[in-house]
Amino acid sequence: MQVHELSVAIVGGLHADARKAAVARLLADVPGSVALHHDLATAVAGTVVRTVSDAGGILSAGEAPLVNDCACCALREDLVPELRRLADAGQARLAIVELWDSVEPKAMAEVVTAGGLTVTGVLTAVDPALLLPYLGNGDDLAERGLAAAATDQRTVADTFARQLEYATVLALVDSPDADDEDRELLAQLHPTARQDSTSRPPTRPSTRRARCCRPRPTRTACPPSCGTGAAPSTRNGCTRRWRT
DSSP, rough: OOOOOOOOEEOOOOOHHHHHHHHHHHHHHHHTEEEEEEGGGGGGEEEEEEEETTTTEEEEEEEEEBBBBHHHHHHHHHHHHHHHHHHTOOSEEEEEEHHHOOHHHHHHHHHHHHTTOEEEEEEEEGGGGHHHHHHHHBGGGGGGGGGSSSOOOHHHHHHHHHHHHHSSSSEOOTTTOOHHHHHHHHHSTTTTTTEEEEHHHHHHHHOOSSSSOOOOOOOOOOOGGSSSSSOOOOOOOOHTTTOO
C-alpha cells in the first residue's frame, strides 16, 4: 500500500490546557492539518477513544479496543494504522499527534518513525506558571490517576522533566500568573529548544484546584514494555537533575 507524504508533529505535556491551546494554534496556522488524539482516560470502559479534528472541530471519532487490558498498548497498535489511513486519504499535509497527559513523546516518536512516517517536530506545551510546581512534585502518577502502566512508578516531576528535555519546541501558553523568572528558568533548563508563544483559547472560568495536578479516576494501565515512557521512579531525582 502506497503511503502519501504526510508529516507528523507530536505535541505532548502534562499541562493539558496548554497542550490543547498549542494544538488549536497549529490547526489554525497550518492549512491542511488535522489533529489525532487517543484519550486513555476512557480505558476504564474497555476502549481508548480516538478523535480526528481540524480547525473547525471533530471530523471523526472511533474506538480502539484495549490490547490485553492495556490502554497504552491500544495506543501503540492504533497510532500508525490511523496515520497511514490519513496519509492514504491524501487530504492532510500535517498530522498533529496530541499525546495523552503522561505519555512521553520519545516513545511515540519512535513508534511513528518505525512505521515509516516522518516526524518533523516534537512540541511540549508548558504553562510557565506551573513549571516549578510540576518539577518539584514528587507525587506518583498513580496517585493522580495519570499512570500509563500498572507498574508505572514514575512521579509527576520525572515525567514532566522528560517531556521537557525531548522537545525541539516548547509551546508556552500565555499565563497571567507567570513572570519573567519562570520563562528565564525554562530557557536555562532547555537552552536548545525554541520557545513559541501560543494564546489560550477562550474558556469558561476555571474551577481547577490550586494543586498542580487534579485527582482523576483510576484507569486501566499497561506494562512498561508498552513504550509510553514508564520507568522506575527516581522520586525527586529529576528535580536535582534540572536544578541550575
